[in-house]
Amino acid sequence: MNITRNSLLVRLAGLSLVAGIYAASATISASQSGLPEPVDTWYEALESADHETFDQIIAEAASIDLRFLDIVQTKDEYIESLDNWEEIADSVSIRTKLISATADSATVEVCYHFPDNERLNVESFVFSDGLIRSSVQELKAETCDGF
Template sequence: MNGTARQLSNVRSVSLTAAALLAAISAARADDGAIINRWYSALLVADRTELSELLADDVRIKLDDLGVVQSKQEFIVSIDEWKSAIAGAAIRHRIEKSEGGVTTVIACYDFPDNDMLMQETFAVTDNRITASSQAAIAENCDGY
């Protein structure tokens, strides 16, 4: 093989490696989106088992408005209280961006007597949520 053919072969090899890497990153983002969709579905019905499966054992859930950081166990214990709060409600969400392993979501919580617009972030590793934070961005969902 001459020098030009060898260079072409190297360029093709690098291009194929880059394409494979981009495909893997895209698949990971799609998986993160599926995890987040499962999260909101489980949250809407206060499914302790599903929520527990989605959370890493060492997860930290930061509730910015309350100044609280919960462990997995603390979060799961709070689900009973959440179950009565979410009764008759709806949750709409959309992924705003996903970069650096963190996905940012805008979520509208439509409670029977009011609604609230939230910005929530999720770090996902190995199909488990390893960190989450949420903060209110509006007292209603008009901006959703």
């Protein structure tokens, strides 16, 4: 196989472009996702298990329905459960994709990439006055393939 200097440079440039696109898509944070404000803030807070922010953005009478665990939590129960999440938050990559949104609701596909596995959720939110009123989280797949 005869590879000229120019063809090698073209191939390297192509690989660099692909690697750059992959790196950019893999590092998009929730804050760059175009999600509605309270939902965007939710994922930003989740990245660091920020109890204080969750206390500010979740309405007092809110319900958080973790369907994949068959658990419905109150605001206080959800915030308390963040203690467990805090132990792994630094090792989790969270990627989001807005599926639909209205003035008071949003549905998001979320890829949670853990060190040993990943999961794809569909998460729906109802919000008003800047507060999350409800969240329903459902497991869509045990992998984020095609996300």
